[in-house]
Amino acid sequence: MSNNTELELVALTKLYGDTKAVDSIGLKIPKASYTCLLGPSGCGKSSTLRMIAGHEIATEGDIILGGKNITNLAPAERGTAMMFQNYALFPHLSVLDNVAFSMKIKNVEKSERHKKAKEMLELVDMDQYAERFPEQLSGGQQQRVALARALITRPSILLLDEPLSALDPFLRLKMRVELKKLQRSLGISFVHVTHSQDEAMALADQIVVMHDGKIEQAGSPIEVFNKPATEFIAKFMGGHNVVSNQGQLQAIRSDKITISKKAKASKDGLVSFASRIEEIEYLGTNVQVSAKNDALGDIIINLSDQTFFKTPFEIGDSVFLSWKAEDVQMLPN
Amino acid sequence: MYKFLAQRNNLIGWMLASPLFIVLVLFLILPIIMIVIVSFWGATEFSIYPAFQWDNYEFLFSSSVTYSVFLKTFMYAFITWVITLILGFTIAYYLAFHIKSLTWQIALFLLCTIPFWTSNIIRMISWIPFLGRNGIANETLIGLGLISEPVEWLLFSDFAVILAFVHLYTLFMVVPIFNTMMRIDHSLLEAARDAGANGFQTLVNVIIPLCKPGIMIGSIFVVTLVMGDFITVRFMSGSQSANVGRLISNDVGLLQYPSASATAVVLLLTVLITIGIMLRFVNIRKEL
Numbered sequence: 001m002s003n004n005t006e007l008e009l010v011a012l013t014k015l016y017g018d019t020k021a022v023d024s025i026g027l028k029i030p031k032a033s034y035t036c037l038l039g040p041s042g043c044g045k046s047s048t049l050r051m052i053a054g055h056e057i058a059t060e061g062d063i064i065l066g067g068k069n070i071t072n073l074a075p076a077e078r079g080t081a082m083m084f085q086n087y088a089l090f091p092h093l094s095v096l097d098n099v100a101f102s103m104k105i106k107n108v109e110k111s112e113r114h115k116k117a118k119e120m121l122e123l124v125d126m127d128q129y130a131e132r133f134p135e136q137l138s139g140g141q142q143q144r145v146a147l148a149r150a151l152i153t154r155p156s157i158l159l160l161d162e163p164l165s166a167l168d169p170f171l172r173l174k175m176r177v178e179l180k181k182l183q184r185s186l187g188i189s190f191v192h193v194t195h196s197q198d199e200a201m202a203l204a205d206q207i208v209v210m211h212d213g214k215i216e217q218a219g220s221p222i223e224v225f226n227k228p229a230t231e232f233i234a235k236f237m238g239g240h241n242v243v244s245n246q247g248q249l250q251a252i253r254s255d256k257i258t259i260s261k262k263a264k265a266s267k268d269g270l271v272s273f274a275s276r277i278e279e280i281e282y283l284g285t286n287v288q289v290s291a292k293n294d295a296l297g298d299i300i301i302n303l304s305d306q307t308f309f310k311t312p313f314e315i316g317d318s319v320f321l322s323w324k325a326e327d328v329q330m331l332p333n
Numbered sequence: 334m335y336k337f338l339a340q341r342n343n344l345i346g347w348m349l350a351s352p353l354f355i356v357l358v359l360f361l362i363l364p365i366i367m368i369v370i371v372s373f374w375g376a377t378e379f380s381i382y383p384a385f386q387w388d389n390y391e392f393l394f395s396s397s398v399t400y401s402v403f404l405k406t407f408m409y410a411f412i413t414w415v416i417t418l419i420l421g422f423t424i425a426y427y428l429a430f431h432i433k434s435l436t437w438q439i440a441l442f443l444l445c446t447i448p449f450w451t452s453n454i455i456r457m458i459s460w461i462p463f464l465g466r467n468g469i470a471n472e473t474l475i476g477l478g479l480i481s482e483p484v485e486w487l488l489f490s491d492f493a494v495i496l497a498f499v500h501l502y503t504l505f506m507v508v509p510i511f512n513t514m515m516r517i518d519h520s521l522l523e524a525a526r527d528a529g530a531n532g533f534q535t536l537v538n539v540i541i542p543l544c545k546p547g548i549m550i551g552s553i554f555v556v557t558l559v560m561g562d563f564i565t566v567r568f569m570s571g572s573q574s575a576n577v578g579r580l581i582s583n584d585v586g587l588l589q590y591p592s593a594s595a596t597a598v599v600l601l602l603t604v605l606i607t608i609g610i611m612l613r614f615v616n617i618r619k620e621l
Contacts, residue, residue: 055523076529088520092542102528104538153528 005031005079005156005189006064007052012061014047014213021047023213024061029157029191029206034183036200037193039210040236046161048210049193053082053159066156076102081155085162087146089134095121096130120148124182140171147182158183160192164199176202194208197237201225209233226253231331242331243296254302256327259319261290261311269325275299277317289313291321316318356527365601372594381590384511389595399580399596403603406576409491409566413498417555418548421506425547426540428507429514430522442511445504457497458569464488464496489571497569502558506551513547514540549615553608560604 009031014022022044029035037045050056052063054075063071070078089098096117097104103113121127124144134142143163150158163179164172180203183190194200199223200207208218209232217229228234234242234251241252263272278298279290287308289301299321313319375384393399424445432438464487486492494495510545517540525535525577541548563578577600584593 053527073521074529075527082523082527084520086518086520086522088518088524090524090539101525101530101538105525105528105530105534149524149528181405313572 005139007157007189008064009203010062010064012048012051012063013059014044014051014056020213022051025215027208027215027218030072031189033205034180034190034192034203035206035208036204037208037210038101038195038197038200038220040195043210045193045210049159049161051190052191053080054078055082056158059302069099076153079156080159080163081150081153082159083146083150083163086166087142089142089145091134094130095126095132095137098145099152101149102153116152120152123151124148130228139167140175143167143175151186155188157189157191160190162193162195164194179203196321197305209236227329228331234329234331239302241299245296249333251331252323253327254300257299257301257321258325259301259303259313259321261319263320270322271325272320272322275319275321277313277315277319280313280315291319293321351387355461356373360456368594368597371590372598374591376591380575389591392592393599402575402577402580405574406560409494409498409576410556412495412551413502413559414555416495416499417503418552420503421510421551422548424507425511425514428511440460445507448500449504454564456501457565460493460497461488464493489569489573491570491574493569494566494574497565498559501565502555505558509547509550510544513544517543545615549611552611556607557604558601
């Protein structure tokens with residue numbers, strides 16, 4: 001696994017007929033990093049991944065991996081490996097033969113390829129299941145096998161297409177941790193497509209938010225969450241209120257808002273809005289309050305349960321919502 | 334109460350299964366039992382009489398005609414199987430993997446079934462003006478200057494028999510193979526490509542193994558149909574070749590029912606053993 005494995009996308013475009021699935025995107029993925037391509041379905045994130053993998057050929061633009069232009073190479077010549085959404089394990093082959101498949105294609109001798117495949121299975125802690133068939137494995141186990149099968153080609157980048165979406169919520173959290181651990185221990189780059197912002201926040205060194213075939217914002221999870229570049233991102237990442245205040249679009253994190261019975265003096269850059277509480281949801285560690293201001297519209301406030309129960313409110317109460325001017329993120333209109 | 338319900342469910346289960354059961358008993362099991370019984374009967378030139386004797390089987394197994402006819406039957410079955418398998422697999426592959434739109438897949442698939450809109454006897458007979466001594470095939474070949482005089486073996490030959498079999502039964506191979514191919518997840522083909530497999534390696538390592546049940550079901554169709562056939566062989570060979578079916582039909586024509594029954598029993602066992610051997614290779618249960 002070579003060291004110079006920075007991936008760069010240059011003006012990458014994919015057309016399906018007249019529709020632009022991916023519209024001239026540019027992106028740098030540093031070596032040994034975890035990148036999440038995040039966006040709603042149809043945003044072009046999967047097409048981007050498939051172009052990197054070589055399962056779609058780019059209409060225009062270049063893909064450069066480790067200084068080498070791989071735009072038009074066959075999937076196996078790129079130094080990438082892909083893990084498919086439903087894992088795409090061969091149902092007629094045992095776990096061991098699934099993992100050894102790429103070596104069989106290269107005519108590696110049976111004993112040698114089985115030895116290598118065993119090593120890979122040990123890496124993902126599946127060596128005791130080597131003789132089983134995919135249908136005899138649980139979703140999480142299948143995923144490990146798919147990982148081993150992808151990693152046996154010694155890729156410099158592993159591409160994962162919605163790897164956690166087929167798992168139940170509990171397993172999803174567990175595998176999420178394992179993916180991150182594996183990426184760190186292997187020291188290669190993972191590019192992970194997902195539509196779940198939680199997943200992206202938890203895993204990524206770099207989040208790339210895509211929308212309508214374009215990159216809306218690329219940055220660390222902290223940047224993307226705290227400084228959403230557009231209204232779309234603020235809404236998609238969640239935890240934000242997007243309001244139009246005197247003609248200016250603004251995003252305010254719902255946990256940066258305080259509720260009080262009386263208006264707070266507008267000093268220290270504090271702004272207050274008279275509102276009425278419309279809904280209260282108790283969520284365990286925090287309480288989500290929906291309030292309405294005549295000018296700004298609906299606003300969601302997220303309070304810790306301690307804060308809420310110190311001075312509880314009822315539905316229908318008239319209150320003041322306040323936030324600091326520095327917590328306001330201006331958005332392009 | 335519970336016991337009563339369980340008994341009632343049991344009863345309903347039996348009742349639901351009974352129509353098929355009755356049909357199979359009346360029209361499959363009983364006739365076969367009848368054939369087995371009659372195969373032990375005796376016959377003279379002008380009468381048959383109930384008995385339990387092995388004469389029919391003794392005669393069958395001591396006659397060299399039996400062996401050559403069975404051999405011929407196997408030859409027809411084998412050659413037809415090979416050709417229909419190659420054709421059927423190719424057609425199914427083209428439909429399943431090269432045609433991208435479902436509408437076209439359905440349209441082309443229906444196109445394959447058009448020959449089945451006419452009876453198979455008519456389909457067979459329609460070959461005669463085409464293949465005959467002065468038929469379209471010979472005329473065209475002479476017209477093109479490829480041959481100087483008509484080819485004799487086109488009609489009333491083993492070639493014609495196998496041609497007709499292939500024409501009649503290729504679809505029986507296409508349908509089950511197409512069915513299994515349509516169930517192959519296309520991401521498996523991408524996974525194979527991702528692992529470096531070229532088209533041929535994907536075919537050998539992924540597609541063919543996953544199509545095995547379909548291939549086996551198609552093979553059973555073709556082998557049983559060809560081995561049980563008699564009319565195709567009679568028409569297309571111009572009564573110059575014989576298979577087991579014709580042996581039986583000749584006996585029936587001469588009212589030699591015991592002898593015909595004995596041959597039928599041996600043919601039935603032969604086909605069953607053939608299928609049994611084929612099933613040892615592939616587990617088709619997954620498909621059912």
